[in-house]
Amino acid sequence: MSSLARARRLDGLTGSPVRDLLALTRRPGVISFAGGLPAPELFDTDGLRAAYARALAEPDAARTLQYSPTEGDPALREIAAQRLTDQGLPTVDDDLLITTGSQQGLSLIASALLDPGAVVLVEEPVYLSAVQCFQLAQARIVPVPGDEHGIDPEALEEIAAREDPALLYLVPTFSNPTGRTLSAERRDRIAEIAARHDFWLVEDDPYHELRYDGQPLTPLSARAPERSLYLGSFSKVVAPGMRVGWLRAPESLMRQLVILKQAADLHTSTIDQAAAAEYLATTDLDARVRVLRETYRGRRDALLRGLAEITPPGTTWTEPEGGMFVWVRLPGEVDTAELLEEALRHDVAFVPGAAFQVGDPDRATMRLSFTTFSPDTIAEGLRRLAKALG
Incomplete structure (x- = not known):
């Protein structure tokens, strides 16, 4: 060896x-x-092909093939901010960092918030790639049980009091892997518990728009925006191969996240962002x-x-x-x-x-x-x- x-x-x-x-x-x-x-x-396919063609047309081609700001394409941030606002999470452009898929956003969060040995609470069972991010950060991952309504607030209260967590990671809407959705009442309870025990809420929400029955629920992050980090993506409703996502964060943490992204990849693909913005501006999504x-x-x-x-x-x-x-x-x-x-x-x-x-x-x-x-x-x-x- x-x-x-x-x-x-x-x-x-x-x-x-x-x-x-x-x-x-x-x-x-x-x-x-x-x-x-x-x-x-x-x-x-046709709509996306046309969006890429417009992004590469003159006089914009020089810009869309060049380096770009780490924070992301302004037009794309504006569109994403408006969709979040429409979903009940008031958002402006400066609240968002465009990421190379929401998975990168999760990696940035782990780098920003977790020292080796820090405790991360997760709903059991949990999204696999989130576990990888937390393992790489050398965090201690502690599962919290749940039922058909999502994570159990009573169990969360007891475990949070015992473990002093840095953050709680959740996919509260149509969870991966279970498909469960956290009820509105439990969302309120979890926000209260996070405030009482002073930990971050990380809401991974890629499936929000894929609702087939029932009434939409306001994102968990809307209940505690000052301590919430929200991960979103167009992968499930446009195309995962574009690798365009976003991270919504409070002002107190955004600058550190931007610096971490600079260290990771400078910025998400300029051409993919421009094409995504073109597509979303001209398509009835x-x-x-x-x-x-x-x-x-x-x-x-x-x-x-x-x-x-x-x-x-x-x-x-x-x-x-x-x-x-x-x-x-x-x-x-x-x-x-x-x-x-x-x-x-x-x-x-x-x-x-x-x-x-x-x-x-x-x-x-x-x-x-x-x-x-x-x-x-x-x-x-x-x-x-x-x-x-x-």
Whole structure:
């Protein structure tokens, strides 16, 4: 083994099982419920191609191919700020930092707020890539249990009093991986607990606009804007390949975040920002979101109907009002990591639930994504899964 030096913070870093599964599931014929991917046939390819062409047209081409301010394209920040304001989180341009996907925003937050050993609270189960960011920061990650309504405020109160956390990380609306949504009452309680125990709230909200049932909820950050950091993205409603997201932060922290981004990449791609701004300025995004909602609603319903037909008695699952995911628990002492090996032999895949759990994992769980395939393909995938279940 080489004796060349490397950073000790890499010792505890784990890979993403979802990213690792992508290679296995790309072989022809596999129906994969593993990736949380938007439906590629719904990308507005023509509209985006035209937006890039306008961004590169004279006289703007010189600007859009040049270095640009770290904070981001002013037109794009204005559009994002207005959409957040319309969702109930009052925002102006200076509240936003454009990031290379919301994942970069999460990395910047971890760098800004976490010293080695700092305590990060997360809802259990939790988004995998968030765990990677906190591991890289050498934080101590402490899970907080929840139920069908989201994270449990009573458990949060008790754990926060004991652990003195630096921050709480949540995907409160259509959570990844469970699809659960934190109720309005619990959002109020969590804001109160954060104020009482003096920790930051980090709200990751990529699925907010993908609501299929029920009434929209105001972002958690609106209840405590002075201690909240909000992560948003166009990946789920425009195109993830553009890698355009944003981070909303209070003035007290924004300057440090900008400096950290300067150190990371100077700025997000100028041309991608310009094209995103062009596209959003000339496209009825709300109309496109309505198409996504209608399509994904049918796919969610197909998955839920099929689960009722192919799973053994005693199986439970979430019934999300939006987002991309359903969380399933099989009865008994099943290990879904072993089940996945059998499922792959039948050309179907999912993500074992233990991958999303920080504490002692419930190995009988799995995450299924429903957005990528038509209802007919979902039905065929579930027939294959039924064979694996035996």
